Amino acid sequence: MNHIKIDEGLFLVIGGSFPRCNTLVAIDEEVVVVDPGCNVEDLRALLQQNDLTLRNIDTIILSHIHPDHITHAMRLNRLSNCRIAANEFTAPLFDNKEKMKEFLGFRKGHPVRKLWEQLVNSNMYGAFDEGQVDEVLHDGDKFALGNITLQMLYTPGHLPDHMCIEILESNIVYGSDIDLTEFGPYYGHPNSSISDFKESIHKLQHNNYKALISGHLKEPIIEDYKTALAAYQRQFGIREDLVLVSIMEGAKSIQEITMNPIIYPSLISPIFLQFETWMIEHHVAALIDRNLVEERKGKLIAL
Numbered sequence: 001m002n003h004i005k006i007d008e009g010l011f012l013v014i015g016g017s018f019p020r021c022n023t024l025v026a027i028d029e030e031v032v033v034v035d036p037g038c039n040v041e042d043l044r045a046l047l048q049q050n051d052l053t054l055r056n057i058d059t060i061i062l063s064h065i066h067p068d069h070i071t072h073a074m075r076l077n078r079l080s081n082c083r084i085a086a087n088e089f090t091a092p093l094f095d096n097k098e099k100m101k102e103f104l105g106f107r108k109g110h111p112v113r114k115l116w117e118q119l120v121n122s123n124m125y126g127a128f129d130e131g132q133v134d135e136v137l138h139d140g141d142k143f144a145l146g147n148i149t150l151q152m153l154y155t156p157g158h159l160p161d162h163m164c165i166e167i168l169e170s171n172i173v174y175g176s177d178i179d180l181t182e183f184g185p186y187y188g189h190p191n192s193s194i195s196d197f198k199e200s201i202h203k204l205q206h207n208n209y210k211a212l213i214s215g216h217l218k219e220p221i222i223e224d225y226k227t228a229l230a231a232y233q234r235q236f237g238i239r240e241d242l243v244l245v246s247i248m249e250g251a252k253s254i255q256e257i258t259m260n261p262i263i264y265p266s267l268i269s270p271i272f273l274q275f276e277t278w279m280i281e282h283h284v285a286a287l288i289d290r291n292l293v294e295e296r297k298g299k300l301i302a303l
């Protein structure tokens, strides 16, 4: 069985690590699916156990535009004619997949774009299907379906459009890609932001939830999530130290730093080298901001 019951009418289909994700399912007066990136057969099995089918889905909510979280949205929409809901930043990207690709850093002509598209198409087929968001959500908006109320909580950083979803009656938050994995925070796009990510983590630490649901862990319900978030957040500092050491040891450019990858030590694909590069760029910018590194004539120098 690839799902767990979280509370009355509230389930999580375990998709696990990238290229899948954990999909939240609320069954009450409506059937709501958050982030349909799990295996569709597992979602079907859960619904069947509740005397429902994929055709009974009323609404899909998207936490952000990443392909592993939106994978089956349009396939399920074609089956069920469900409405699709997303926040004001995600919606225009979902409605125009060229905009989505640009938002993620892969503009037309980008050297890695084709490979990345192939990765998405072979592992997250459907994520580029054209579609339309029917309901635009905003920070703090509530989505009520009988005894379950979902509330949108903007948590940018991972991407500018990232949001968590609070389940008010259960006092639980679906953390999506604030996922508490051992890998740590992911901010591998030009418009990701380490400082926004830290603020979003702070926001979650400030609230007293009963638990946080990870978008990717196989054991996804984290009760002591504040401790887990503190450990997760330490990765920012550890990585930044490694970047600084690399510059101190003579690396003069982002490219030279990534010759000994820090984020993905066993890196083999040009796509992940691109993600690594974007993440290192954010760290170098932070080090320059803190006057620990300077750029002189295009070369990085530790101060």
Ligand SMILES: [Zn+2]
Binding pocket: 064, 066, 069, 158, 177
């Ligand atoms: Zn994501």
